[in-house]
Amino acid sequence: MQAELVIELDVDTENLPAYLRDKIRLKFFESVHPHNGKVKKSVPYLPAGTTVTHDVVGYIARGQAIPADDEAKAACGFSPEEIAIRTHKYRRQAAGIWPEDYHLFDAGMISGYNLDGTYRPGPNWAAYQASEKTAPATEASAPI
Amino acid sequence: MAIIKSKGTVLSMSISGTYTAISNLTSVDISDEKTITFGTEVINQTDPYKTKMSSGYTDPPTIKAEGFFDPSNASWQAYEGLLTSHTETNFKVTYTDSAPTSKVYKGVGFGLDKKMAMTDGVKANITIETSGAPT
Numbered sequence: 001m002q003a004e005l006v007i008e009l010d011v012d013t014e015n016l017p018a019y020l021r022d023k024i025r026l027k028f029f030e031s032v033h034p035h036n037g038k039v040k041k042s043v044p045y046l047p048a049g050t051t052v053t054h055d056v057v058g059y060i061a062r063g064q065a066i067p068a069d070d071e072a073k074a075a076c077g078f079s080p081e082e083i084a085i086r087t088h089k090y091r092r093q094a095a096g097i098w099p100e101d102y103h104l105f106d107a108g109m110i111s112g113y114n115l116d117g118t119y120r121p122g123p124n125w126a127a128y129q130a131s132e133k134t135a136p137a138t139e140a141s142a143p144i
Numbered sequence: 145m146a147i148i149k150s151k152g153t154v155l156s157m158s159i160s161g162t163y164t165a166i167s168n169l170t171s172v173d174i175s176d177e178k179t180i181t182f183g184t185e186v187i188n189q190t191d192p193y194k195t196k197m198s199s200g201y202t203d204p205p206t207i208k209a210e211g212f213f214d215p216s217n218a219s220w221q222a223y224e225g226l227l228t229s230h231t232e233t234n235f236k237v238t239y240t241d242s243a244p245t246s247k248v249y250k251g252v253g254f255g256l257d258k259k260m261a262m263t264d265g266v267k268a269n270i271t272i273e274t275s276g277a278p279t
Binding site (some may be wrong): 009010011012015017020029030031041042046054055058059061062063064089090092093094095096098099111112114115116117126135 | 148151152153154156158159160161162163164165166167168169172206212213215218219222234236238240241242243244245246
């Protein structure tokens with residue numbers, strides 16, 4: 001029974017099953033060490049598209065993978081629509097989207113946040129900008 | 145020095161060897177990481193100030209997170225399962241800086257409080273006691 005990851009997943013190397021060890025890839029970033037200056041650090045991950053054969057139903061239920069064979073489809077019991085909703089929700093979780101912005105991510109308007117907390121544009125960013133321009137001006141509250 | 149925004153911070157737990165983000169969180173608190181000292185004042189000292197020395201040990205942090213609880217969500221179900229299984233589980237906090245920087249904590253004690261109030265969504269508070277140095 002197999003499932004295919006739809007999103008890259010950071011790896012807990014201590015607890016990863018042995019069959020996936022050679023599938024690990026690294027993403028590098030620069031960090032500043034207080035004594036050594038700039039240092040290169042790495043984070044292990046499994047790329048999207050990796051096939052998993054353990055906890056198959058779990059990965060599908062969490063929205064991290066789709067069934068890769070008929071056995072997985074039958075075991076998980078989700079319809080294609082339910083799987084699409086789960087994978088969308090997981091992408092939202094993994095992007096760190098906070099509940100107040102769920103509707104913006106769901107509409108494809110944002111894909112995450114920039115360093116300064118502003119929205120990172122999504123595929124439908126133009127709709128967000130157009131909505132901002134046409135939104136009615138807020139009226140001041142009438143005095144009590 | 146950059147000021148990092150909180151929005152976008154992700155708390156993930158290790159499930160089946162990969163990290164799964166916990167959904168619907170509204171805050172993450174990592175506290176009580178502190179070096180342990182002991183008093184070195186002696187009875188015959190004249191200085192009124194107590195003195196201290198490092199013991200060489202550090203208390204690992206406790207992670208607390210609050211969020212909207214969804215009992216049907218797989219990540220919340222997995223966390224709830226730890227209350228029964230007591231399985232040591234790694235948790236990762238990923239910040240929103242340019243790297244992005246992340247830290248892994250070994251969770252050894254777990255708590256889950258739930259609250260349902262009339263004017264709010266169903267909320268849960270997670271408490272994770274950690275062991276050893278974050279990596």
